[in-house]
Amino acid sequence: MKEEISRPGPGARRGVVVVHGGAGFVPPERRDVHLSGVRVAAAKGREALTDGATSLEAAIVSVAEMEANPIFNAGCGSSLNERGEVELDASVMCGATRLAGAVAAMVPFPSAIRVAEAVMNEGRHVLYAGEGATAFAERSGFERLAPDALTTDRARTRLEAQLAGRVGEAWAGGTVGAVVADAAGHVAAATSTGGTVGKAPGRVGDTPLIGAGTYADDISCAISATGVGEGIMRASLATRIALGASSPKDVEQAADTAMKDFAERFDGSGGVIIVTPHGLVVMKWNTVTMSHAIAREGEDVIGGI
Ligand code: ASP
DSSP: OEEEEEOOOSSSOOOEEEEEEEEEOOOGGGHHHHHHHHHHHHHHHHHHHHTTOOHHHHHHHHHHHHHHSTTSSSSTTOOOOTTSOOOEEEEEEETTTOOEEEEEEEOOOSOHHHHHHHHHHHOSOSEEEHHHHHHHHHHTTOOOOOTTTTOOHHHHHHHHHHHTTOOSSTTOSOOEEEEEEOTTSOEEEEEEEOOSTTOOTTOOOSTTSBTTTEEEETTTEEEEEEEOHHHHHHHTHHHHHHHHOSSGGGHHHHHHHHHHHHHHHSOOOEEEEEEOTTOOEEEEEOSSEEEEEEEETTSOOEEEO
16 A cells, blocks of 8 residues: 655644545556646645635635546546446535535536535535436536537547456546645545546446545544545445544544555555645555645645656
């Protein structure tokens, strides 16, 4: 298992934005572009935080930035299902209020994470799927796109390779997520994806499921997961970490135990990014790559893959 831990510096608490650009396998020649994509996204979220945004808004800003970047498997550049269609999954959770919103198997809209935010703000339900998600998004004022508006040539090529049995790690990474802690110790999480390449129509992964792909609670931490959703769902990965930590100081140990369990008992493949209200950042993954970046207020952006 690979990991990256980043501790807050001494002195007054400051905000921190952490993002991932998906667990999986990014080939060496594409790593620079992934790295710069996650660095830019983390810096954008931090800019929002410094300008007074909440931790949730900062997380959404980072995720929306990566949805707009065609190199990632979210928004523009999303993976295609076996019929060659885009179906979007996304969720948000606020650690201060424990409110959440999500959409699943939704046809193309410019930003699924903004629709998930609207679901949370409406407050009636937590998760809308399929036609219900489309209807919710349209009545909330979001503009539905043409079916192929988010489809890139690369996504088509990956689908063809997958259908021809030429892709080893089928999901191939690129899902995006962000976790943020602000200077007041409020945490939030946001995750968005096109799902796995060549998935069956209507398949929903872990990303829109609170407690699987996304979770946030100020008494423990905020988490965004990535990897093969079927394993993440069966392991309730985010819940497993958050509830395994009886306080924010236990998060590192809880993440370690949960990720080992995920790999050994659930045959899980993937990774997590975590931030505590105190600004401790923990990332763990068991795939070849998981692009990530950390932007602390007042410090240089750190990135890795
Ligand atoms: N977890 C996502 C899913 O299964 C895929 C990913 O993280 O790359 O839909």
